Structure formats: structure tokens, C-alpha cells
Amino acid sequence: MAVPETVTGAGLRLGLARALERLAQQRDRINDLNVFPVPDGDTGTNMHLTLAAALAEANLLPAQASVAQVAQAVAHGSLMGARGNSGVILSQILRGVAGGCATHDQMGPEVLARSLREGAEVAYRAVKRPVDGTILSVVKDAAAAAERAAADGRTTAEVLQAAVGEAWDAVERSRELLDVLRQAGVVDAGGFGLAVIFSALVEVMVGSDDIAVPALSRAGSNGARPGPLGVLATEAPASGFGxxxxxxxxxxxxxxxxxxxxxxxxxxxxxxxxxxxxxxxxxxxxxxxxxxxxxxxxxxxxxxxxxxxxxTTQHHEARLRVGAGNSHEGRLALGVVVVAPGFGFHQLLLGLGAAAVVEGGQGMNPSTEDLLRGIEQAQATQVLLLPNNPNLILGAEQAARVSRHEVSVVPSRNLPQGIAALLAFDPDARLEVNRQRMQRAMGEVHAVEVTRAVRASQYQGGPIAKGDVIAVLDGELVAAGQDLTEVVVAALSRLPIDSLEVVTLYRGTSVQVGDSELLEAKIRARFPNLEVERHDGGQALYAYIISAE
Missing domain, CATH: 3.30.70 (Alpha-Beta Plaits)
Known part of the structure; x- marks a missing residue:
């Protein structure tokens, strides 16, 4: 086929669609490279989700939309759907590109080079202290190569190819520019992802089915690096990553x-x-x-x-995932995947036998893709999935339908139900037997979720002011007020206390240990026949998640 002389709106859309495919193929590799700024193993996922949001916005335009219109839609979609540090920076690169071609129906060599330069400049301005050896260096060096090629009178395709070649060279150089990359023996994950995107644009423009990702060396200038690589070479600080x-x-x-x-x-x-x-x-x-x-x-x-x-939990799970991938051990016959917020809950659930934990909770539901990644991390042929949120049950069922594994959703509506279900799990029993057993266990526990009102409202007990403590018992708002302890005790008073034995308090990040000890004492005094336990849940937004059974 003849190579197009310019990048049109339709061509840009096709190129980004190919880039989305290539990011999906390289996602796990990019995740495993992720050690900077935090080794949480999600750069590939975040860049893929950000680009997916960008392309979804562009696909709302008519087929004849100009390159300026498509680029603007891509910029807006990526801003709204940006995920993680790398996704936000990618959105700013796309915003700069949109600015560079804002008055053009098509991009020729000069406009393409200028758009890449503006992409680099906008991205640099977004970061308070830009760091060499990251995605920023890759886009800056790629833009400089594009400008040189355009100045030499090269075609649009040749300008883009020059940018791609320099992008991969910059990725290779990244380990020598950033100590944390050199110590971990990897290149920058975000820069790698950006080079994948640029390569896909070249694929579409020159009519290739696949331009191979370079086999980057695993060595720096001093030769091969011994020992573990990437996230396996990193440790979490005592205080965690936040x-x-x-x-x-x-x-x-x-x-x-x-x-x-x-x-x-x-x-x-x-x-x-x-x-x-x-x-x-x-x-x-x-x-x-x-x-x-x-x-x-x-x-x-x-x-x-x-x-x-x-x-911190993401880092832990990334290490487990990479370690499992390197071990070549067989898959589990049956595993449980649980959705939960906070490092404390993650550690507890893994200790109780969960094969994988997906970060999520009220107001921060994981996507279908996040759930599918958790299902893969379980390394199990059959999977039981606990969503622990009524708003996530449909999403969990969607993930179960599209997963390549056999997945059954146990429709837990909160974390206490999920923990009760996990305690009932028998890895030696069949999937359906476990599903029924876990569902019965969920019916034997009550959940109290304690947070603060984000706006003024009303409930059966009266008015609620913005910032008031509110308690939700089994999905129903039952208590509100300014004093957290009083609200918790009021909510517990609504339970059938005589039929209960244990109340477990899971403390959120907004609560100090001493305050949870005082609440425990207050509950013991008010309900002397109940056993009270405390754990660090580590969840955001909710001061306490309380289980009663």
C-alpha cells in the first residue's frame, strides 16, 4: 500500500486503536518494569486504561473528523480517564499534541514534529520536578528527533519513524539516567509504554502488521546485573508507600x-x-x-x-505475581479472588486463604480489567469472586463472563460478608459446593460501615450535616451525629445483640490506634456479653468497618 503523506483524523484514530492493542499485549511486561516513582506494578495497566478512555472519546466523533478534532477528543478523554502517574503524564502529552495541531485538518511533517514538541513541553510543565530517565525524557528526545527529520525535509512517515527510533534509544538510556532503574536492572516502564504507542502509530502509517518491540538489554554499561530484577529488586519502606x-x-x-x-x-x-x-x-x-x-x-x-x-499492597501483589510467573509452579484447582481496600484488609484476606486481592471499595470500584487481572493473578483454573460491594456485583459478573477461566461470583455486599464467605471456603470441595457454603455464611454476619457525610441530607432519624459521622447497617443508614463513638454505639444498638457473640472493628487510615482502643472499651462497657476484636483495615474513606456475628 502507498504510505500516506499526512496523518488524518481517521489515521490518528486507527493508529491509537492499534496502540491500545499493543499496550494490551505488553501490559504485563510494562507492569513488571514499574519501579519508579513507586514500584506498585501498574504502569502498563494505567497507560492502557488511559488510552482506552482517550480512544472511546475520539470514537464518538464522525468518521470525517479532522486530525485537530480527533486530537482534542483524545486529549479530553485521556484527562477524564487518566490513571496513575504515567496515565496523567500521557494525558498531558496528548494534550500538547492536540494543541500543536489545533488549527489543522491533517498533520504533515512540520506539524507532526511541532505537535510532539508541544506534547513534551506540556508534560514537563505538569511535573513539579521533572526527572531524567522517565517517560518525560522519552517524549522530549523523540520530539527532538522528529524536529531534526522535519528540518531535513523528510516525509511524515519518516519523521514519525525517526521519533520512534529515538524513543526506543531513550528507553534504553533510561537505566543509566536514573539510579533506581539501574539498581533494579530495568528500563523506565512509562517510557517503554510510550515507545509502544509511537511504534503502533508507525505500524498503521506504513501498513505493517507488526513492528517488533526491541529486545532491550538487561545490562547497564557495567555488564549484566546479577540477582532479581524489576519489582523483585525493591522493598517497601517500614511506613509503606501510602x-x-x-x-x-x-x-x-x-x-x-x-x-x-x-x-x-x-x-x-x-x-x-x-x-x-x-x-x-x-x-x-x-x-x-x-x-x-x-x-x-x-x-x-x-x-x-x-x-x-x-x-504498599500493590507492590506486595506485584512481587507475588512476578515471583509466581518466574516459578513455573502449577495452577491451583480452585482459588478465591476478593475485592478490598487497604493494606490491612489485603494482608488479612491473603492470610485467610485468598489467592488474590483486588484493590477497591466504595467510591473506588475496580474496572472489569482490574478484576480480570486479579483473576489471572490467582493462578487458578476455577475462581470464586467476592466483590464485597453491591455496586460491583454486575461488574464482577461481567468479568466472570469474559474471563478465560471458569469464574463464579459469590455476591458479597460488604467486607464482613466477604470475610465470612472466605472463612467458609474449602479448597478441597467443588466450586458449586463452595459457592453455596460461602453464600450461607454471608447470611450469618452483619456489617456496620462508618464514614462521614459528604453533603447535607436527611434520614429517618433526622437531618445530617456535611461532615457528620454516619453509620450504615447492612445497607441502611441507621445513625448520624458529630461524635464517632456515639454513632457507632447507636448503630450497634440496632443489632440483635442477644444472638451475637463477636464484634470486630477494622480501623481505617483516619483513626488513631488510641482512639480505636477507646471505642473498644466503650463497646465492652455498653455490651458486656460481646467479645470485641480490633484489626488495622487500612481502608480510606471509612473510619471503621465493623463485623458482628
């Missing part, structure tokens, strides 16, 4: 830099990104106290598309 907290901020009249300043010291972290424009911004922050960040953000505008992920 929580990756992301959301859209809608309605704020402030500029992104002003929003960053208002969000507190957490926003000073190198991983903190606040991008977009007044009225619609995407916020990405790594913090030990997500509730504090969200409280400040709620004063600036409306929070939408909230996602909070425990990076």
Missing part, C-alpha cells in the same frame, strides 16, 4: 497550581500532579492520609471519579 489518590475536581475557579498549593504538603511530592483547566482538573497525589487530601479538595470543588489505591 495511597495513590486520584479524582476529578469539577467547578473550581482556581488554576491548577493554586489547587496544588491548597491541597497541603502531600501535593509537594514529586508524584503530585494537578492538570487541566479551571472548572475541570485531574488530581493525582501519593499520600499517607487520603482523607485529609479529599477533605481539602472538597472545599475547592466537586470530587468525581475518585480512586484510592494502597500502593
Amino acid at each position: 495511597y495513590c489518590t486520584e479524582f476529578s475536581l469539577v467547578g473550581s475557579e482556581l488554576e491548577p497550581m493554586e489547587v496544588r498549593a491548597r491541597l497541603g504538603s502531600e501535593a509537594e511530592d514529586d508524584s503530585a500532579l494537578v492538570v487541566g483547566d479551571p472548572g475541570l482538573m485531574h488530581v493525582h497525589i501519593h499520600t499517607q492520609e487520603p482523607w485529609e487530601v479529599l477533605t481539602r479538595a472538597a472545599e475547592l470543588g466537586k470530587i468525581e471519579r475518585l480512586k484510592v489505591e494502597d500502593m
Whole structure:
């Protein structure tokens, strides 16, 4: 076929569709490379989800849309769907590209080179302290190569090929520019993902079915690196990595830099990104106290598309996944996959026999793709899936339908139900026997979920002010007030106390250990016949998740 002279709107869409396919193929490899800024093993997944959101927005346009229209839709879709540090930076690269071709129906050599340059510049401006050896270096060097090729009078395809070649060279150089990459014996994951995207664009433009990803060396300038590579070469600090907290901020009249300043010291972290424009911004922050960040953000505008992920748990699971992949051990016959928030819950559930735990909870439901990844991590031929949230049951059933494994959903509606179901699991029994046994166990436990109201409202007990403590018992709001202890005791009073034996408190990140000890004492005094246990759940948003059985 003849190579097109320009990149059209239709051509850009086709190229990004191919890029999405290539990212899906390389996703696990990119995840395994992920050691910077946090070794949480999700860069490939985040870039894939971000590009999927971008392409979905572009596909709403008519077939004859110009390259400027497609690029603008891609930029907006990627901003709304950005996931993780790498996804947010990718969205800013796409935003800059859209700016570079904003007045053009097609991209020729000069416009393509200028658009890549603007993509690099916008991405650099989004990061407070840009670091060499990352996705930023890759896009900067690729843009420079494109500019040189355009200045030499090369065709559009040749300009793009020059950018791709330099992108892969920059990926190879990344380990020598960033100590953490050199120590782990890997290249930068985000840069690798960006080079995959650029390569896919070349595939479509020149009519190739596949341009092979280069076999990057596993050695630096000093020869092969001994020992474990990638995430296996990293350890979590004693304090953990904190929580990756992301959301859209809608309605704020402030500029992104002003929003960053208002969000507190957490926003000073190198991983903190606040991008977009007044009225619609995407916020990405790594913090030990997500509730504090969200409280400040709620004063600036409306929070939408909230996602909070425990990076310490992600790091642990990434190490398990890579280790299992390297061990060549056989698969389990039957395993349980559980959705839960917080490192404490993850450790508890894995200790109780879960084959894999997927990060998620109220307000931060995992996607179908996240669930499918958890199912794969279980390394089991058959899987029982516990969603632990009524809003996730349909998504879990969708994941079960499309998974290549046999998956049965046990429709748990909260974490206490999920824990009860997991305790009833017998790995030697058949899937259907386990499903019925686990479902019966779920009916024998009550759940109290304690959080704060995000807006003023009403319930049967009276008015609720914004910021009040509220308690939800088995899905029904039963108590509200300003004193957390009083609200918890009021909620527990609604239970059939005489038929219960044990109350278990799972403490969230917003609660100090001493405060949970005081609550335990208060419950023991009020209900002397109940046994009370305490655990660190590590969940955001909910001060306590309480099980009663």
C-alpha cells in the first residue's frame, strides 16, 4: 500500500486503536518494569486504561473528523480517564499534541514534529520536578528527533519513524539516567509504554502488521546485573508507600497550581500532579492520609471519579505475581479472588486463604480489567469472586463472563460478608459446593460501615450535616451525629445483640490506634456479653468497618 503523506483524523484514530492493542499485549511486561516513582506494578495497566478512555472519546466523533478534532477528543478523554502517574503524564502529552495541531485538518511533517514538541513541553510543565530517565525524557528526545527529520525535509512517515527510533534509544538510556532503574536492572516502564504507542502509530502509517518491540538489554554499561530484577529488586519502606489518590475536581475557579498549593504538603511530592483547566482538573497525589487530601479538595470543588489505591499492597501483589510467573509452579484447582481496600484488609484476606486481592471499595470500584487481572493473578483454573460491594456485583459478573477461566461470583455486599464467605471456603470441595457454603455464611454476619457525610441530607432519624459521622447497617443508614463513638454505639444498638457473640472493628487510615482502643472499651462497657476484636483495615474513606456475628 502507498504510505500516506499526512496523518488524518481517521489515521490518528486507527493508529491509537492499534496502540491500545499493543499496550494490551505488553501490559504485563510494562507492569513488571514499574519501579519508579513507586514500584506498585501498574504502569502498563494505567497507560492502557488511559488510552482506552482517550480512544472511546475520539470514537464518538464522525468518521470525517479532522486530525485537530480527533486530537482534542483524545486529549479530553485521556484527562477524564487518566490513571496513575504515567496515565496523567500521557494525558498531558496528548494534550500538547492536540494543541500543536489545533488549527489543522491533517498533520504533515512540520506539524507532526511541532505537535510532539508541544506534547513534551506540556508534560514537563505538569511535573513539579521533572526527572531524567522517565517517560518525560522519552517524549522530549523523540520530539527532538522528529524536529531534526522535519528540518531535513523528510516525509511524515519518516519523521514519525525517526521519533520512534529515538524513543526506543531513550528507553534504553533510561537505566543509566536514573539510579533506581539501574539498581533494579530495568528500563523506565512509562517510557517503554510510550515507545509502544509511537511504534503502533508507525505500524498503521506504513501498513505493517507488526513492528517488533526491541529486545532491550538487561545490562547497564557495567555488564549484566546479577540477582532479581524489576519489582523483585525493591522493598517497601517500614511506613509503606501510602495511597495513590486520584479524582476529578469539577467547578473550581482556581488554576491548577493554586489547587496544588491548597491541597497541603502531600501535593509537594514529586508524584503530585494537578492538570487541566479551571472548572475541570485531574488530581493525582501519593499520600499517607487520603482523607485529609479529599477533605481539602472538597472545599475547592466537586470530587468525581475518585480512586484510592494502597500502593504498599500493590507492590506486595506485584512481587507475588512476578515471583509466581518466574516459578513455573502449577495452577491451583480452585482459588478465591476478593475485592478490598487497604493494606490491612489485603494482608488479612491473603492470610485467610485468598489467592488474590483486588484493590477497591466504595467510591473506588475496580474496572472489569482490574478484576480480570486479579483473576489471572490467582493462578487458578476455577475462581470464586467476592466483590464485597453491591455496586460491583454486575461488574464482577461481567468479568466472570469474559474471563478465560471458569469464574463464579459469590455476591458479597460488604467486607464482613466477604470475610465470612472466605472463612467458609474449602479448597478441597467443588466450586458449586463452595459457592453455596460461602453464600450461607454471608447470611450469618452483619456489617456496620462508618464514614462521614459528604453533603447535607436527611434520614429517618433526622437531618445530617456535611461532615457528620454516619453509620450504615447492612445497607441502611441507621445513625448520624458529630461524635464517632456515639454513632457507632447507636448503630450497634440496632443489632440483635442477644444472638451475637463477636464484634470486630477494622480501623481505617483516619483513626488513631488510641482512639480505636477507646471505642473498644466503650463497646465492652455498653455490651458486656460481646467479645470485641480490633484489626488495622487500612481502608480510606471509612473510619471503621465493623463485623458482628
